Amino acid sequence: MSEVHLKDALETLKSTGVRITPQRHAILEFMIHSTTHPTADDIYRALERTFPNMSVATVYNNLRVFKSAGLVKELTYGDSSSRFDFVTNDHYHVICNDCGKIVDFHYPGLDEVEHLASHVTGFQVDYHRLEIYGTCQQCLGKTAQAQ
Amino acid sequence: MSEVHLKDALETLKSTGVRITPQRHAILEFMIHSTTHPTADDIYRALERTFPNMSVATVYNNLRVFKSAGLVKELTYGDSSSRFDFVTNDHYHVICNDCGKIVDFHYPGLDEVEHLASHVTGFQVDYHRLEIYGTCQQCLGKTAQAQ
DNA sequence: TACACTAATTATAACGATTATAATGTAAGA
DNA sequence: TCTTACATTATAATCGTTATAATTAGTGTA
Numbered sequence: 001m002s003e004v005h006l007k008d009a010l011e012t013l014k015s016t017g018v019r020i021t022p023q024r025h026a027i028l029e030f031m032i033h034s035t036t037h038p039t040a041d042d043i044y045r046a047l048e049r050t051f052p053n054m055s056v057a058t059v060y061n062n063l064r065v066f067k068s069a070g071l072v073k074e075l076t077y078g079d080s081s082s083r084f085d086f087v088t089n090d091h092y093h094v095i096c097n098d099c100g101k102i103v104d105f106h107y108p109g110l111d112e113v114e115h116l117a118s119h120v121t122g123f124q125v126d127y128h129r130l131e132i133y134g135t136c137q138q139c140l141g142k143t144a145q146a147q
Numbered sequence: 148m149s150e151v152h153l154k155d156a157l158e159t160l161k162s163t164g165v166r167i168t169p170q171r172h173a174i175l176e177f178m179i180h181s182t183t184h185p186t187a188d189d190i191y192r193a194l195e196r197t198f199p200n201m202s203v204a205t206v207y208n209n210l211r212v213f214k215s216a217g218l219v220k221e222l223t224y225g226d227s228s229s230r231f232d233f234v235t236n237d238h239y240h241v242i243c244n245d246c247g248k249i250v251d252f253h254y255p256g257l258d259e260v261e262h263l264a265s266h267v268t269g270f271q272v273d274y275h276r277l278e279i280y281g282t283c284q285q286c287l288g289k290t291a292q293a294q
Numbered sequence: 295t296a297c298a299c300t301a302a303t304t305a306t307a308a309c310g311a312t313t314a315t316a317a318t319g320t321a322a323g324a
Numbered sequence: 325t326c327t328t329a330c331a332t333t334a335t336a337a338t339c340g341t342t343a344t345a346a347t348t349a350g351t352g353t354a
Contacts, residue, residue: 018301019301019302019349019350019351021301021302021303021349021350023302023303024302040340040341041340053303053304053305054304055303055304055305055306056340057303057304057305057306057341057342057343058302058303058304060340060341060342061302061303061342062302076223080311080312080339080340081339081341082340082341092260092264094264094270094272096270103270105263105264105267106267107260107263107264110257110260110277113254113257113277113279116252116254117239117241117279117281118281120252120253121241121250121252121283122283122284123241123243123250123279123281123282123283123284124281124282124287125241125279125280125281126244126280126281126282127279127280127281128277128278128279128280129277129278129279129280130260130275130276130277131275131276132261132264132270132272132274132275133272133273133274133275133276134264134265134270134271134272134273134274135270135271135273136268136269136270137269137270140271165330166320166321166322166330166331168320168321168331168332170332171331186311187311187312188311200332200333201332201333202332202333202334202335203311203312204312204313204314204332204333204334204335205332205333207312208313208331208332209331227310227311227340227341228310228311228312229312
């Protein structure tokens with residue numbers, strides 16, 4: 001399963017003309033197998049055995065590349081440094097109030113909301129449910145024409 | 148209405164033994180009347196006319212004081228600096244799956260989710276709905292006793 | 295294979311937001 | 325008034341992140 005993710009990710013990169021370097025391969029692999037949401041420094045330290053000369057800048061640069069390719073999300077919780085999350089298939093729904101169309105919306109990490117809710121209310125929090133409502137592009141177009 | 152908020156906030160501070168200094172008063176007042184989510188620097192620059200000698204550290208220190216008093220929330224979006232938001236009565240619900248109890252949960256700023264959803268899906272996003280599910284303390288206690 | 299061109303990596307410096315420190319000022323209680 | 329604790333100020337330090345310049349490596353072409 002994570003092999004599939006890795007293969008897909010490499011495909012995505014290749015298709016947008018991004019070279020697959022050993023460092024990029026390793027960063028992706030680490031992120032896919034990581035159960036936590038690692039910081040840039042986590043990734044750097046985890047890979048410095050394999051790449052003793054790797055620079056922190058390489059990690060940041062490549063995380064940016066992965067982000068703009070949609071492979072990775074940056075999570076800014078309260079702490080000082082960003083965490084990065086490989087995008088899997090967890091998603092929310094965006095719902096059109098006019099025609100009822102539902103579009104998947106990938107977004108990681110509302111963990112903080114759950115943590116805070118648990119902290120504040122004393123609940124043991126199990127999960128949450130988020131839906132986003134609005135008007136889809138087609139319905140927006142129709143309304144604009146009608147006016 | 149904002150006068151009520153300010154009065155309440157000052158009450159809250161006083162009741163926890165925090166002194167009301169002119170700087171604190173001004174920071175709170177600015178945040179309450181601010182329609183945006185100002186950064187620490189925004190606040191600093193807005194008040195430097197009134198307090199020409201005020202230090203940035205004072206802003207940060209007091210934002211921390213307000214945060215721990217529950218008056219202010221820190222919002223970490225993607226950008227480099229945190230934004231701060233005076234806590235009003237917008238809230239979500241935390242729902243117990245055992246007894247159905249609903250507890251209010253104050254949490255600001257899922258604006259970013261809406262923005263991103265709009266950006267990704269092309270929807271005009273109007274609002275969202277978030278609910279958090281789990282088990283309340285009483286029900287947790289009952290389950291623990293039963294075992 | 296050799297060459298040229300472009301992208302990627304590295305090392306390091308710079309930046310900027312936030313925090314820590316030390317000194318000074320200010321309010322409240324005995 | 326004196327004392328003590330808390331606030332503020334000014335400034336230095338910290339730390340995550342980004343920019344820069346030099347070097348290295350990959351890719352396409354003759």
